[in-house]
Amino acid sequence: MNLIGTSINHHTATIEQREALHLSKNETTEFLSLIRDEYFSDGFVISTCNRTEIFGIPKNPDLNIRSVQEALLNFKKIEGLTRDNFLSFFSCGAVKHILSVISGIDSLILGDSQIHGQMKEAFQLSIDLNFAGTIMRRIFDTALKAGKRSITETGIGEGAVSVSYAAIQVVEKIFSAFENRSALVIGAGETGELAAVHLKDKGIGKITIANRTLAKAEELAHKLHGEILHFDNLKGNLHNFDIIVTATSAPGFIINYDDVKNIVKKRRGNTVCIMDLALPRDVDPRADNFDGVFYHDIDSLGSIIDQNIKKREKAIPVVEEIILEEMQGLFSWYNTLEVVPTIKKIRDFFEEIRLEEVEKIRHKVHEEDLKKLDEMTKRLVGRILHNPTIRLRQIAESGLNYQEVANYTSVITSLFEPQTEDEHIENK
Amino acid sequence: MSETIRSLNIILPVLYAAVFAVYLIDFFKDKPFLHNSKRIFLFVTLIIHTTFLLFWTVHFDHPPITTKFEIFTVLAFSVGFSYFLIELSSDIRATGAFILFFSFLFQTISSLFIQDLLDVPEILRNRLLGLHVVSALLGYAGITISAVYSLLFTIQYKKIKLNQFGLIFNRLPSLEMMEKLSVNSIMVGFVLLTVAILIGTIWLPQAFPNYSMWDPKLVATAIVWIIYGVGITIRFTIGLYGKKFMFFSITGFVAAMLALAATGFIQSTFHHFKN
Numbered sequence: 111m112n113l114i115g116t117s118i119n120h121h122t123a124t125i126e127q128r129e130a131l132h133l134s135k136n137e138t139t140e141f142l143s144l145i146r147d148e149y150f151s152d153g154f155v156i157s158t159c160n161r162t163e164i165f166g167i168p169k170n171p172d173l174n175i176r177s178v179q180e181a182l183l184n185f186k187k188i189e190g191l192t193r194d195n196f197l198s199f200f201s202c203g204a205v206k207h208i209l210s211v212i213s214g215i216d217s218l219i220l221g222d223s224q225i226h227g228q229m230k231e232a233f234q235l236s237i238d239l240n241f242a243g244t245i246m247r248r249i250f251d252t253a254l255k256a257g258k259r260s261i262t263e264t265g266i267g268e269g270a271v272s273v274s275y276a277a278i279q280v281v282e283k284i285f286s287a288f289e290n291r292s293a294l295v296i297g298a299g300e301t302g303e304l305a306a307v308h309l310k311d312k313g314i315g316k317i318t319i320a321n322r323t324l325a326k327a328e329e330l331a332h333k334l335h336g337e338i339l340h341f342d343n344l345k346g347n348l349h350n351f352d353i354i355v356t357a358t359s360a361p362g363f364i365i366n367y368d369d370v371k372n373i374v375k376k377r378r379g380n381t382v383c384i385m386d387l388a389l390p391r392d393v394d395p396r397a398d399n400f401d402g403v404f405y406h407d408i409d410s411l412g413s414i415i416d417q418n419i420k421k422r423e424k425a426i427p428v429v430e431e432i433i434l435e436e437m438q439g440l441f442s443w444y445n446t447l448e449v450v451p452t453i454k455k456i457r458d459f460f461e462e463i464r465l466e467e468v469e470k471i472r473h474k475v476h477e478e479d480l481k482k483l484d485e486m487t488k489r490l491v492g493r494i495l496h497n498p499t500i501r502l503r504q505i506a507e508s509g510l511n512y513q514e515v516a517n518y519t520s521v522i523t524s525l526f527e528p529q530t531e532d533e534h535i536e537n538k
Numbered sequence: 539m540s541e542t543i544r545s546l547n548i549i550l551p552v553l554y555a556a557v558f559a560v561y562l563i564d565f566f567k568d569k570p571f572l573h574n575s576k577r578i579f580l581f582v583t584l585i586i587h588t589t590f591l592l593f594w595t596v597h598f599d600h601p602p603i604t605t606k607f608e609i610f611t612v613l614a615f616s617v618g619f620s621y622f623l624i625e626l627s628s629d630i631r632a633t634g635a636f637i638l639f640f641s642f643l644f645q646t647i648s649s650l651f652i653q654d655l656l657d658v659p660e661i662l663r664n665r666l667l668g669l670h671v672v673s674a675l676l677g678y679a680g681i682t683i684s685a686v687y688s689l690l691f692t693i694q695y696k697k698i699k700l701n702q703f704g705l706i707f708n709r710l711p712s713l714e715m716m717e718k719l720s721v722n723s724i725m726v727g728f729v730l731l732t733v734a735i736l737i738g739t740i741w742l743p744q745a746f747p748n749y750s751m752w753d754p755k756l757v758a759t760a761i762v763w764i765i766y767g768v769g770i771t772i773r774f775t776i777g778l779y780g781k782k783f784m785f786f787s788i789t790g791f792v793a794a795m796l797a798l799a800a801t802g803f804i805q806s807t808f809h810h811f812k813n
Binding site for chain 1: 694698699701703704707710711712713714715718777778779780781782
């Protein structure tokens with residue numbers, strides 16, 4: 111398979127370099143047009159915060175992947191990146207890399223679930239731009255299947271690996287249903303927003319956002335159909351919430367020991383979860399001393415993340431098996447593409463002889479007999495070619511031995527190559 | 539039929555041991571193929587147990603509620619059946635091993651010591667007594683299940699507080715769910731124990747006119763009932779939640795078991811009244 115590709119990712123480049131090379135959706139569309147004109151008959155481009163990758167089937171078999179890398183650097187007008195910042199892939203290795211990426215085992219966060227959707231979008235863009243032929247579409251289908259199987263059949267995506275999600279995982283072991291619960295998220299930054307989104311996804315009954323900059327709180331509350339709480343009114347309202355998530359950049363505690371004491375008193379023994387996702391911490395850690403108060407900070411949640419990462423690492427060999435299975439399926443199909451023209455050639459060759467011979471006796475026999483003769487010769491040719499055809503397909507489908515398939519097709523082609531009229535006369 | 543009863547009496551503890559083992563393996567290993575099969579295994583065991591109880595009733599012409607070892611087999615069934623209903627209604631499947639252990643324990647005690655009893659005293663052939671025993675047994679099943687969930691709640695509570703997010707944390711249900719199951723079980727158990735006591739107070743003077751209010755079993759039962767009564771009353775008046783309520787549940791269960799051990803085991807029947 112003449113598939114080639116190049117990748118710049120978290121293994122080979124710093125975050126600044128990756129950011130500099132990142133392609134927006136418009137840029138990706140523009141760049142796809144460029145490489146379609148210059149280099150590839152089919153292809154796709156994936157660009158996320160952790161990787162920018164270009165794969166395609168070259169128009170010219172001698173295409174040097176360096177040209178594509180330089181095209182990308184010129185497109186983004188980037189200097190200072192070297193050959194070492196790029197990985198190059200070819201044929202089997204290229205397919206394996208695509209399948210590894212979509213399965214999440216090549217991600218910065220092992221088992222990252224977002225990459226599946228991002229790859230799917232990249233494939234779709236290629237299809238929409240008519241930049242994906244039969245082979246490329248089959249690669250897309252194989253990749254999507256491998257990615258889906260990795261998620262459903264293995265533990266590669268299980269468990270929380272972000273502090274926000276780990277916090278929600280703990281809360282889920284305290285409250286069974288979120289529908290009747292209320293949550294307060296203090297801090298509308300990236301971590302706070304992520305925690306709020308997770309709570310919303312879990313079906314929290316009521317979500318309230320508090321932030322020093324009111325506009326940011328309003329923006330997030332609007333996005334999640336939540337409410338806002340003015341920062342000045344924070345302390346007097348803390349007891350109204352079952353779950354409190356703090357993720358501010360305040361230099362000291364915004365909820366101190368007495369505040370927690372007050373919460374416990376006003377809630378009359380009802381459980382409260384306080385998830386402190388800030389560094390430095392927003393809540394006095396002595397909050398944990400109270401019965402019915404579950405207090406967790408980044409350190410304690412970190413142990414959940416470590417455990418989950420270890421679990422995901424254990425799933426890597428299983429994912430690799432899935433990738434191998436899917437690759438075998440893809441290459442079996444691909445190898446049959448190689449033999450289809452050969453099979454057609456033999457069949458045409460025999461059919462031509464058959465027709466010539468039938469034609470020779472057309473006027474020597476009755477029409478009815480000619481019909482029978484025609485059918486008989488068809489059956490004869492069919493039976494003669496049945497086993498070689500099946501065997502050739504089997505060899506092609508049996509695996510990845512490209513050379514064996516090539517040898518067989520080469521021998522058959524040379525044995526049954528239809529001769530031109532001149533060659534025919536010459537031989538005579 | 540006698541042979542069948544004897545065989546079932548031997549098979550039942552083995553079956554409960556196997557059910558307990560399957561639930562325990564699933565708790566630790568979390569094997570997908572065990573998720574549904576363990577429930578089917580429990581169901582089959584309960585069907586076989588029901589057959590045993592019916593055969594016993596028919597063959598010996600009385601339900602197995604007259605001696606304490608007969609009662610233990612009904613108790614084992616009650617706990618197993620109650621858990622089965624809880625699992626079906628809540629779909630909480632990870633806690634079975636901890637509850638079904640009691641079914642295994644009660645059935646083993648019963649199978650080891652149960653004896654054929656053909657002559658049942660006429661005084662024990664009474665409908666009120668039957669209702670008394672059945673409601674008491676279901677009541678005991680309720681408080682047993684409540685105590686198990688209370689214990690599991692306490693373990694999970696500690697795990698979360700101490701940041702020990704390991705296997706037990708992952709496999710046990712949420713604290714809220716376990717508290718709900720514990721409270722519901724205790725409510726059912728308490729109501730049924732109350733019914734059993736009420737029926738007992740009606741039946742007892744009829745059967746034993748000279749009974750003593752200071753019979754050890756009566757005193758022990760009263761203490762157990764008061765412990766649960768106080769706990770439930772405080773919960774619904776002042777407000778008793780979480781770990782504190784679980785303490786009441788466990789204390790009540792321990793008291794109930796001690797009462798059984800201290801009184802039941804030194805007598806041939808659950809009560810020892812002189813006629």
